[in-house]
Amino acid sequence: MHKRHRTVAEERDSKWPLWRRIDVPKWSRLSLYPGAFFGLVPRFILGFAVIFWVGFWAKIFYIGKDMKEPLTGFRRRLFLFMWNTSMPVLIGVFGYSQQTVEISQQDVFELYAKYLGPNWIEEEKRLLAQRGAKRPSAIVCNHISFIDEIVLLNIKEFKPSFTPGGFIRDFPIGDHYIKVLQGIYVDRDKDESGRDDIVNQLKERQELIETSDLPYGPIVFHAEGASSNGTAISKFKRGAFVSLKTVIPSFLEYEYEMVSPAFECV
Numbered sequence: 001m002h003k004r005h006r007t008v009a010e011e012r013d014s015k016w017p018l019w020r021r022i023d024v025p026k027w028s029r030l031s032l033y034p035g036a037f038f039g040l041v042p043r044f045i046l047g048f049a050v051i052f053w054v055g056f057w058a059k060i061f062y063i064g065k066d067m068k069e070p071l072t073g074f075r076r077r078l079f080l081f082m083w084n085t086s087m088p089v090l091i092g093v094f095g096y097s098q099q100t101v102e103i104s105q106q107d108v109f110e111l112y113a114k115y116l117g118p119n120w121i122e123e124e125k126r127l128l129a130q131r132g133a134k135r136p137s138a139i140v141c142n143h144i145s146f147i148d149e150i151v152l153l154n155i156k157e158f159k160p161s162f163t164p165g166g167f168i169r170d171f172p173i174g175d176h177y178i179k180v181l182q183g184i185y186v187d188r189d190k191d192e193s194g195r196d197d198i199v200n201q202l203k204e205r206q207e208l209i210e211t212s213d214l215p216y217g218p219i220v221f222h223a224e225g226a227s228s229n230g231t232a233i234s235k236f237k238r239g240a241f242v243s244l245k246t247v248i249p250s251f252l253e254y255e256y257e258m259v260s261p262a263f264e265c266v
Helices: 029-038 040-061 073-091 105-116 121-131 146-151 166-170 171-178 192-211
Strands: 138-141 221-222 246-250
Touching: 029 246, 040 073, 073 146, 105 121, 138 146, 138 192, 146 221, 166 171, 192 221
Parallel strands: 138 221, 138 246
Antiparallel strands: none
């Protein structure tokens, strides 16, 4: 018999290494119970206050504007200031601080040269110039938690859009954020023809991002198509790559003391 809450059914969980909980041995009642009363409630209130605050001002900024297009000019500067000051607070509400590590150009060259050949950078530049691309169209990233989106929105230079499941439409505040960020819903329960239509829609958006004079942010693709505990990589879906557009490869990694941010894992 397993001791409740402190051990896992190893025979069961070992069959699903990407979706098992890996934080159970770190759990402690002495910390969880007091935290549930004195930490969770104020964090919950502050978190929702920030979410509604940002959503409210985003709606104000878009008065008289089409949410299908990104803001420009003075409104955009206010929009970015609001996001860039609010997202660190929201990340802190969940008990994290963000550190972004950029891989040097030389490291990138050496890494990809193994697979794409020594002249891949020149070829990439030639293709970008040929397409008239002004910016990368996508961020390809792993997916551990809903906190991932908050972390990605804390990128200072731009605000990416996302490809959430269709069920987010049922949550008014979530749907509002997706519209503000020009996101594209991906209904995974559609048949093959419907999924092909979504892929074509994503291709058209990537083309628009690369060539438009409007400051569209790149689309975030969680290429595995699902969240995991972040210990490995599963098979990629086609949506981010079928258009053969430029992508920014990235990955998220969390350090935690007790509870993993992979809340969706069993």
